[in-house]
Amino acid sequence: xxxxxxxxLLIAGLATVLAETDGxxxxxxxxxxxxxxxxxxxxxxxxxxxxxxxxxxxxxxAFSAGLDQLDQKTPDYFQRLKRVREICAERxxxxxxxxxxAGYGGSVLSHDKNLAAGLPVRDAVFVVxxxxxxxxxxxxVKLANGSFENYQQSAIESFAIEGKPGEVxxxxxxxxxxxxxxxxxxxxxxxxxxxxxSQEVSVQPYRCYRIRCWVKAKNMGKSDPFGSGNFLVEVLGxxxxxxLQYQNPRFSPDGAWQQISLGFNxxxxxxxxxxxxVRGLAGGQLWxxxxxxxxxxxxNLLRRSGTPLVVRSDAKTTVYEEGRDYAPVADPQxxxxxxxxxxxxxxxxxxxxxxxxxxxxxxxxxxxIYNGQTPVCMSEPxxxxxxxxxxxxxxxxxxxxxxxxxxxEVRTGGSCEACxxxxxxxxxxxxxxxxxxxxxxxxxxxxxxxxxxxxxLDPNHNANPDRKYYYLAEGNYAGSWNHVPKxxxxxxxxxxxxxxxxxxxxxxxxxxxxxxxxxADNLDNPNGWLETLRNxxxxxxxMYTTWLNKYDLLGPFGDLVSK
Numbered sequence: 315x316x317x318x319x320x321x322x323l324l325i326a327g328l329a330t331v332l333a334e335t336d337g338x339x340x341x342x343x344x345x346x347x348x349x350x351x352x353x354x355x356x357x358x359x360x361x362x363x364x365x366x367x368x369x370x371x372x373x374x375x376a377f378s379a380g381l382d383q384l385d386q387k388t389p390d391y392f393q394r395l396k397r398v399r400e401i402c403a404e405r406x407x408x409x410x411x412x413x414x415x416a417g418y419g420g421s422v423l424s425h426d427k428n429l430a431a432g433l434p435v436r437d438a439v440f441v442v443x444x445x446x447x448x449x450x451x452x453x454x455v456k457l458a459n460g461s462f463e464n465y466q467q468s469a470i471e472s473f474a475i476e477g478k479p480g481e482v483x484x485x486x487x488x489x490x491x492x493x494x495x496x497x498x499x500x501x502x503x504x505x506x507x508x509x510x511x512s513q514e515v516s517v518q519p520y521r522c523y524r525i526r527c528w529v530k531a532k533n534m535g536k537s538d539p540f541g542s543g544n545f546l547v548e549v550l551g552x553x554x555x556x557x558l559q560y561q562n563p564r565f566s567p568d569g570a571w572q573q574i575s576l577g578f579n580x581x582x583x584x585x586x587x588x589x590x591x592v593r594g595l596a597g598g599q600l601w602x603x604x605x606x607x608x609x610x611x612x613x614n615l616l617r618r619s620g621t622p623l624v625v626r627s628d629a630k631t632t633v634y635e636e637g638r639d640y641a642p643v644a645d646p647q648x649x650x651x652x653x654x655x656x657x658x659x660x661x662x663x664x665x666x667x668x669x670x671x672x673x674x675x676x677x678x679x680x681x682x683i684y685n686g687q688t689p690v691c692m693s694e695p696x697x698x699x700x701x702x703x704x705x706x707x708x709x710x711x712x713x714x715x716x717x718x719x720x721x722x723e724v725r726t727g728g729s730c731e732a733c734x735x736x737x738x739x740x741x742x743x744x745x746x747x748x749x750x751x752x753x754x755x756x757x758x759x760x761x762x763x764x765x766x767x768x769x770x771l772d773p774n775h776n777a778n779p780d781r782k783y784y785y786l787a788e789g790n791y792a793g794s795w796n797h798v799p800k801x802x803x804x805x806x807x808x809x810x811x812x813x814x815x816x817x818x819x820x821x822x823x824x825x826x827x828x829x830x831x832x833x834a835d836n837l838d839n840p841n842g843w844l845e846t847l848r849n850x851x852x853x854x855x856x857m858y859t860t861w862l863n864k865y866d867l868l869g870p871f872g873d874l875v876s877k
Contacts, residue, residue: 339876340847342803342827342855344374344410345868351379351394361401363865367858368405370869371876375402376718376857381413382421382700384707392711399712408716410765411708414701414751415720416727416744417770419690425700427648431689431726432621432678433579433786436520438611439628440659440673447625447640447659447673449611455523457515457588460605461492470496470511477501477509482592488601490528490571495603498592505538507594510548514587515607517580522679524610524652525549525576525588530601531565537685539862544593545600547576551583558586560683560725560785561651571603577613577652577681579786612656614679615645620694620732621678625659628672639665650682683725683785692724692747693732702754709758717755718805721748722767723776728788740789741777744770745797752799764799767829768806771795774814795822803854805829809839816850827855831871833862840871 345367349356364375379395380387402409415421422429440447458472465471465484475482485497501509517523525547537543542562549559559578566572580586588607592600617623623643626633636642641660659675661667682688690697708714721744727733728740736743748766755762769776771794776784779792800823806815807829819826828843840856847853858871 339371340827340853340855342374342857343372343872343875344376344855344857345372345865346376346378346412346857346859348378348863351391351398354394357394357397357401360398363868364401364405364407366865366868367872368407370872372407372858372872374408374410374716376410376412378412378720380421381411381708382415382704383424384704384711386424395711409712409714410716410718411712411714412718412720413704413708415722416692416697416747417687417689417722417724418720419688420686422690422697422700423688426618426696427680428616428618428621429690429694429697430616430650430680431691432616432680432730433522433726434520434676434678434729435522435579435611436676437674438521438609438677440611440625440675442661442667442669442671442673444669445661447661447667449656449658451609453518455515455517455607455609457513457605457607460527462494462496462603462605463492465494473511473513475509475511481509482511485601488530490530490603492603495530495601496590497599497601499599501592501598502594503596504594505544508591510589510591512587512589514585517584517586518609519580519582519584521580522610522613523578523580523607524613525559525578525605525607526573527590527605528571528573528603529563529565530569530571532569532599533595533597534565534600535595535598537562541684544595544598546591546593547574548587548589548591549578550587550589551581552585554782555587556581556583556783558583558786561681562685575652577610579679579681610652610656611675612643612645612677612679613652613654614648614650614681615643615656616648616678616680616730617644618691618694618696618732620691620730622676622731624676626674628674632666634665634667634673638662639667648680650680650686650688678730681726681786687723687725689724689726691730691732692727692743693730693736698750698754701751705754705758715759715761716763716765719748719751719764719766721751722769724770724787724791725785726787733788739793740787741791741794742797744791745794748794748798748802752802763803764801765803765805765827766798768804768815768819769808771798771804772806772808772811772815772818774811774818775808795819800824803827805857807832807859809842812843812846816846816853820851820853823852825852825854826850827853827857829859830856831858831860831867833860833864837867837871837874840874844875
C-alpha cells in the first residue's frame with residue numbers, strides 16, 4: 315500500500331511539472347523595472363521597455379516604484395502610475411508590485427526612522443554637570459600612531475602591513491595633519507588583490523564607536539553596486555575576526571582631502587582590529603591620515619517600545635524615569651551615519667539626579683550597511699500597520715493578481731528587546747515576517763499569487779545554518795524555510811548554487827522561478843538557469859533581473875525564454 319502511494323505521488327508530481335510547462339514557455343516570463351516615477355520621461359522609458367518585453371514574449375514586469383510609500387506620494391505620481399498600468403494593460407503584460415522590504419528599510423523609515431533594527435549599548439557613562447548629563451568615553455580608546463608620523467622606510471610603527479612593497483608607503487610630501495600620510499597605490503587590477511594596515515585596540519563590550527580619518531582619493535572608482543567599495547575600514551571583533559563595520563566611504567569628486575566618519579558596535583568583544591584596506595583598481599591611489607577611534611554616546615539613538623532607554627545611577631541601583639527625572643531624549647539628526655554627536659540628557663527640575671552624579675545608560679542605535687542600507691525591525695507591530703495600509707493602497711491603484719515580496723538581504727536584526735522577548739530564532743522571526751506579509755496581501759486580494767526572493771529562506775544562500783552570524787544580525791536565519799506558506803513561489807537568484815537551491819525548494823513542495831541575467835554582457839546566466847529549471851519539479855519561470863538598468867539584452871532574453 316505504501317509503495318503504491320509513493321508511486322501515485324510521484325506520478326502526481328510529474329503531472330504537475332508537465333502541466334506547468336506542457337512543452338510551452340514557462341508561465342512567468344518577467345522583466346524587473348525600477349522607477350521613481352518623478353518625471354513624465356520615466357513613463358515613456360517604461361513604455362519602451364514594456365513594448366520590447368511584450369514583443370519578445372515576456373508577460374510581466376516586477377515593478378519597484380516606491381510602492382511602500384503610496385500614502386506619501388503626490389497626485390502627479392499617481393497619474394504616472396495610472397499611465398503605466400494602462401500601458402501594461404494594452405500590451406497584456408502583468409504588473410507585479412515589488413515591495414515590502416525589511417532589509418532595505420528606506421520606505422518604512424520614511425514613515426518612522428525609529429523602526430530601524432537596533433544594536434544594543436550597555437552601561438555607557440554619562441556625567442552630570444550644569445543640569446545636563448553628558449557622555450564620557452571611559453576608558454579612552456587608544457589607537458597608536460594614527461597620524462603615521464612614526465615610521466622607518468616601509469615599516470609604520472604600531473601597524474601591521476599586509477601587501478607588497480610599493481603598495482603602501484609613507485608619503486612625507488602629502489599630509490592633512492602633521493608631516494606625513496600613508497599612500498596606497500599599484501595594488502593591481504583585480505578586487506581580489508588588496509593591501510591593508512591593521513592595529514588591534516581595546517574596547518568595551520556592547521558600546522558604540524566612531525572611526526574618523528582623512529582621505530584623499532584619485533581614480534578610486536565607485537562602490538560595488540552590490541556591496542563594498544575599493545576602500546574599506548574593516549573592523550574585526552575578537553579572535554574570530556567577526557566583521558563589525560560595512561559602511562562605504564564616499565569620495566570627493568575633486569580629489570580634495572575629506573574627513574570620513576564610520577561607526578561600529580563592539581558587540582561582546584573587548585578587542586577589535588582596525589584595518590584600512592584598499593582593493594585592486596588600475597590607476598587608483600589613496601592617501602590616509604589622522605586615523606582615530608573614539609567611543610560615542612546616543613548617536614543614532616532609537617526610540618520605540620522595543621528599544622528601551624534605561625538611565626540609572628552608577629553608585630546606586632536607582633533607575634531614573636524619563637519625564638520625571640530627565641526630559642525626553644531623542645537624536646534629532648537620526649540618519650544612521652556617524653557624522654554628528656549624540657544628544658545630551660537634560661535634567662528636569664525636582665528630579666532625583668544630582669549634580670556631579672555618574673550615570674550608566676543602556677540604549678539601542680541604528681546603523682547603515684554599504685551605501686545606506688538600513689534594515690527595519692521585523693518584530694515591531696507598527697511595521698505591519700504601515701505595510702497593511704500600503705497593501706490596501708497598492709491594491710486600489712493597480713489591482714494586481716501577483717506580488718513580489720522584497721524580503722532579501724536582511725542584514726541586521728534580532729538584537730533589540732522586541733525581538734528577544736519573542737523567544738524565537740532569527741529564522742523564525744524572518745519567516746513570521748514573510749507570513750504576515752503574505753496574509754496582508756491575501757486580505758486585500760484572497761486570490762493573489764505571491765512571490766518572494768529566495769535568499770533569506772535558502773540554506774544554500776543567506777539562511778546558511780553553518781554561518782554563525784549574518785552581517786550584523788543576531789545569529790543566522792537557519793530554518794526560516796520551514797515556517798512560510800507553501801503557496802509562495804520562490805524566486806531563486808544565487809546562480810552558482812542554482813542546482814542546490816532549486817532542489818531544496820522543490821523538495822519542500824514550493825514552486826520556483828529564476829531571477830536570471832544580473833547585468834552580464836551575455837545570456838550565459840539565463841541559459842544556465844534554463845538548463846537547471848528543466849530538471850526542477852514546480853519550475854514556473856524566469857525574470858530578466860537588472861539592478862543597473864541594463865536592458866540591451868531584453869529582447870534576446872525574451873526570445874530565449876519564450877520558445
